[in-house]
Amino acid sequence: MKASLKIILSFSILIGFSAITKSLTAQNNVRDTGFNKLKTIEEVIVTTTRTEKSIGDIPVPIQVISKKFIQQTGSQKLIDILQQQTGLVLADNPLGQSLQGYPNPFGSGIQMQGLDPAYTLILMDGEPLTGRNAGILNLGRIAVGNIQQIEIIKGPATSLYGSDALAGVINIITEKPKTNVTAIQINQASNNTWGFTANQSIKKNKTAVQLFANRYSSSGYDLDESVFGKTADPYRNYSVAARIFHDFTARTQLQSSARLFTQKQFNNYLVYTGSQPAEVDGSSIETDWGFNNQLFHQFSKKIKLISRLYVTGYQNKAEVFLQSNKQLFDKSYMQQFLLKPELQVEIGEKINQKLIAGIGYNYETIEANRYPDKMNFKAFYVFSQKEWLLYNKLNITLGGRLDKHSLYNLQFNPKLALGYKIKPNFSIFGSIGTGFKAPDFRQQFLFFTNSLVGYTLLGANELATGLTQLQQQGQIDQSVNLAPYLGENTLSPETSIGINIGARYNFHNQTGFTINLFHNDINNLIDRYNLPFTKTNGQAIFSYVNINNVFTQGFDVNINHTINKNFTVNAGYQYLDAKDKAVIEKIKNAELVKRDPVTYNSSYVTRSEYGGLFNRSKHTANGQIFYTNKEKGWGANIRANYRGRFGFSDINGNNILDDDREYVKGYTLINAAISKTFKKGFELQVGAENILNHRDKDRLPNLPGITYLINCNINVQQLFSKQPKSL
Amino acid sequence: MTMAGMIAATATVIMMNSCLKSDDIYTPPTTYEKTDSLKVNFSSNSSFTFFSFKNGSVIANSDSATAKWDFGLRFTTFILNSYAYGPGNAGAILQNGIYSNLNTAPSTGYAYDTTTAQKAIKDGSWYDYNPVSHAFSPKAGKNILLSHSR
Numbered sequence: 001m002k003a004s005l006k007i008i009l010s011f012s013i014l015i016g017f018s019a020i021t022k023s024l025t026a027q028n029n030v031r032d033t034g035f036n037k038l039k040t041i042e043e044v045i046v047t048t049t050r051t052e053k054s055i056g057d058i059p060v061p062i063q064v065i066s067k068k069f070i071q072q073t074g075s076q077k078l079i080d081i082l083q084q085q086t087g088l089v090l091a092d093n094p095l096g097q098s099l100q101g102y103p104n105p106f107g108s109g110i111q112m113q114g115l116d117p118a119y120t121l122i123l124m125d126g127e128p129l130t131g132r133n134a135g136i137l138n139l140g141r142i143a144v145g146n147i148q149q150i151e152i153i154k155g156p157a158t159s160l161y162g163s164d165a166l167a168g169v170i171n172i173i174t175e176k177p178k179t180n181v182t183a184i185q186i187n188q189a190s191n192n193t194w195g196f197t198a199n200q201s202i203k204k205n206k207t208a209v210q211l212f213a214n215r216y217s218s219s220g221y222d223l224d225e226s227v228f229g230k231t232a233d234p235y236r237n238y239s240v241a242a243r244i245f246h247d248f249t250a251r252t253q254l255q256s257s258a259r260l261f262t263q264k265q266f267n268n269y270l271v272y273t274g275s276q277p278a279e280v281d282g283s284s285i286e287t288d289w290g291f292n293n294q295l296f297h298q299f300s301k302k303i304k305l306i307s308r309l310y311v312t313g314y315q316n317k318a319e320v321f322l323q324s325n326k327q328l329f330d331k332s333y334m335q336q337f338l339l340k341p342e343l344q345v346e347i348g349e350k351i352n353q354k355l356i357a358g359i360g361y362n363y364e365t366i367e368a369n370r371y372p373d374k375m376n377f378k379a380f381y382v383f384s385q386k387e388w389l390l391y392n393k394l395n396i397t398l399g400g401r402l403d404k405h406s407l408y409n410l411q412f413n414p415k416l417a418l419g420y421k422i423k424p425n426f427s428i429f430g431s432i433g434t435g436f437k438a439p440d441f442r443q444q445f446l447f448f449t450n451s452l453v454g455y456t457l458l459g460a461n462e463l464a465t466g467l468t469q470l471q472q473q474g475q476i477d478q479s480v481n482l483a484p485y486l487g488e489n490t491l492s493p494e495t496s497i498g499i500n501i502g503a504r505y506n507f508h509n510q511t512g513f514t515i516n517l518f519h520n521d522i523n524n525l526i527d528r529y530n531l532p533f534t535k536t537n538g539q540a541i542f543s544y545v546n547i548n549n550v551f552t553q554g555f556d557v558n559i560n561h562t563i564n565k566n567f568t569v570n571a572g573y574q575y576l577d578a579k580d581k582a583v584i585e586k587i588k589n590a591e592l593v594k595r596d597p598v599t600y601n602s603s604y605v606t607r608s609e610y611g612g613l614f615n616r617s618k619h620t621a622n623g624q625i626f627y628t629n630k631e632k633g634w635g636a637n638i639r640a641n642y643r644g645r646f647g648f649s650d651i652n653g654n655n656i657l658d659d660d661r662e663y664v665k666g667y668t669l670i671n672a673a674i675s676k677t678f679k680k681g682f683e684l685q686v687g688a689e690n691i692l693n694h695r696d697k698d699r700l701p702n703l704p705g706i707t708y709l710i711n712c713n714i715n716v717q718q719l720f721s722k723q724p725k726s727l
Numbered sequence: 728m729t730m731a732g733m734i735a736a737t738a739t740v741i742m743m744n745s746c747l748k749s750d751d752i753y754t755p756p757t758t759y760e761k762t763d764s765l766k767v768n769f770s771s772n773s774s775f776t777f778f779s780f781k782n783g784s785v786i787a788n789s790d791s792a793t794a795k796w797d798f799g800l801r802f803t804t805f806i807l808n809s810y811a812y813g814p815g816n817a818g819a820i821l822q823n824g825i826y827s828n829l830n831t832a833p834s835t836g837y838a839y840d841t842t843t844a845q846k847a848i849k850d851g852s853w854y855d856y857n858p859v860s861h862a863f864s865p866k867a868g869k870n871i872l873l874s875h876s877r
Binding site (some may be wrong): 652 | 771868
């Protein structure tokens with residue numbers, strides 16, 4: 001919605017040609033760290049094998065965020081919880097950037113192993129969420145009040161999950177129904193933020209039901225009074241979810257779930273279309289829903305069949321009106337639908353010896369105001385994974401997946417992972433796998449002409465039609481030969497190879513240590529290019545092409561230590577190096593020039609000046625101290641996150657990061673929370689986030705200053721049950 | 728929205744000093760120490776700003792049909808006083824390299840605006856455009872060598 005505003009803001013930036021660069025549409029590596037649950041032998045995860053498995057046996061880097069951790073932070077926002085993990089960094093969409101106190105219009109997401117948010121697949125209960133805006137999924141859509149655990153797998157997971165899982169997978173597992181529990185939470189926080197959450201679990205005979213409802217609202221905040229409108233606009237959202245588990249027989253079980261999210265954001269800003277700015281207001285409405293049905297049937301001890309049917313839809317609609325005459329000024333919409341039936345079979349008795357195989361189909365439609373028609377796509381896939389356990393020590397996992405999509409060539413993505421248990425408390429592991437990311441809708445189908453300036457952006461699939469149309473309309477000179485562009489202009493998927501090597505060590509069940517080295521090579525990255533001729537108005541025509549190759553590499557380490565029954569500490573660190581191979585080559589050949597924005601002197605860029613891809617911090621670190629005293633009912637924690645300096649935008653005319661002035665300085669966020677259980681079933685929690693009050697209105701508009709929160713947690717059954725009096 | 732309003736709001740000053748160097752292939756090389764700023768219209772529908780190196784100044788639009796000017800600029804579009812745009816013989820080379828290393832203009836190799844679709848300095852060749860921020864920024868290392876129109 002702020003796009004039109006940004007157009008105008010950017011004009012003022014243009015004056016004087018201060019050089020603003022796009023950040024490269026590229027990836028970095030992020031590492032994941034072992035995190036606060038290293039003694040996790042009891043912890044069961046599902047993402048790596050699509051079947052339940054204990055974490056100690058998994059030969060790939062994995063992090064698990066427990067419900068307990070989420071509760072201890074007191075946070076209501078998934079993105080805040082994720083960015084407290086080693087190697088998960090909050091990153092702006094590389095397509096856009098924050099301008100003059102307004103956040104990036106394309107939003108921000110989680111960068112993993114240095115790869116942009118669009119390269120991490122986000123699943124809910126194993127199924128993908130749709131509705132990405134230029135590759136970024138609004139994580140604000142996901143309420144945290146019914147999350148059981150979050151599983152984060154680093155490294156390519158395409159061999160199981162298909163497109164987008166190049167950096168890895170974040171799988172959000174919602175709560176399973178338990179014995180009758182009624183839980184209520186009331187949250188209040190700075191900026192007039194209110195959250196109301198209710199969870200109800202009912203179990204009767206062979207049926208269990210879990211119900212969840214949440215209302216969350218905030219008045220937003222304003223980091224820059226001199227700019228009209230708020231930095232973050234007010235919004236209000238509702239989430240409801242239900243899960244039903246039913247055992248038909250001892251061998252047959254149904255798991256069904258449904259979710260609905262709807263959010264209304266209230267927009268109010270200035271537009272500059274005439275000689276005077278005009279005020280517009282309106283709203284953006286986002287709706288997301290899904291049905292997830294799974295039927296499990298155990299044919300024999302060795303054979304289990306799972307049939308899944310997943311249906312999901314997403315809608316985004318925005319309208320703003322001129323305040324002066326209430327006329328519609330601008331509107332946009334996007335609507336997406338996905339139907340995904342799948343059949344999976346598991347063969348084998350022992351957990352580390354299983355073979356899984358699956359077959360599935362995707363039917364997807366999308367409709368948006370910048371695309372010419374409603375479009376639909378069909379994709380078909382098969383996958384398989386087999387595990388072997390040799391000498392009780394060596395775990396071998398080999399898997400692969402074939403994807404046939406109606407828009408691009410057949411994709412085959414294999415993955416091999418090896419784990420070796422040197423001692424029961426010491427294991428090493430390594431994996432290599434490939435991944436791919438389908439071109440996004442914008443890169444394929446966009447047909448957009450800027451009405452103010454007059455340039456045209458054409459998606460690759462629209463190129464032939466669009467150019468012909470422009471020439472017929474006289475917008476391209478008749479003398480221009482379009483023939484080379486009239487064939488099929490299809491984009492190939494972006495592809496990657498990822499390697500991870502790591503170790504886990506557990507000392508006296510008290511101290512856990514993990515390390516993981518990673519390297520990702522991403523090829524065929526899609527970028528925008530200029531056509532070699534212009535429109536008759538002198539303006540350029542842009543389209544998309546597979547062109548760039550980048551790599552991300554580095555390592556992460558995690559240590560957790562239990563000091564005594566009251567205190568635990570965690571610490572994590574990631575080192576990251578992410579660069580564009582073409583840039584390195586150009587520097588070597590003395591083809592890359594920079595021009596000082598002050599002196600206007602130009603010179604060649606040297607290798608040591610090249611800072612890699614924008615938006616990546618070489619160093620990130622985190623540390624946490626947790627205190628719990630069960631007897632007295634106290635809990636407290638303090639959590640720190642450091643993000644080292646990272647490239648923000650080009651200022652010297654070469655679109656790469658090679659000048660100290662192009663960086664945002666490193667910063668630390670400190671959060672703390674204290675909780676006290678006053679009575680069984682009644683807990684109060686207070687907390688503060690960003691205690692150092694770090695703010696940067698221009699470059700970190702997503703970060704409000706210090707905020708406070710208070711939570712009231714009630715477990716109705718515990719609170720009202722008759723408790724035995726202590727003697 | 729009136730176009731006039733928009734033009735007024737967005738008239739822009741382009742710093743040319745780092746990307747332009749002039750030389751004359753018909754007279755002995757002249758050294759220009761001067762750097763100039765030009766005000767040009769920020770719209771592809773408005774008129775060009777014409778510049779003459781000999782005069783060291785902007786030439787009135789009423790002289791657009793003469794050979795008095797060397798190049799014209801409007802928004803991001805460069806035109807030269809040759810063939811399609813004027814009676815002169817102005818040419819240009821878009822030269823990659825370091826500005827301070829370019830001391831002598833070549834005597835040949837100049838391109839001309841032979842047709843409106845075949846311009847010496849193609850739009851998009853000397854700047855980067857960001858479709859999200861809508862910022863146009865000149866590329867470092869792109870130098871425009873111009874020859875006089877007469």
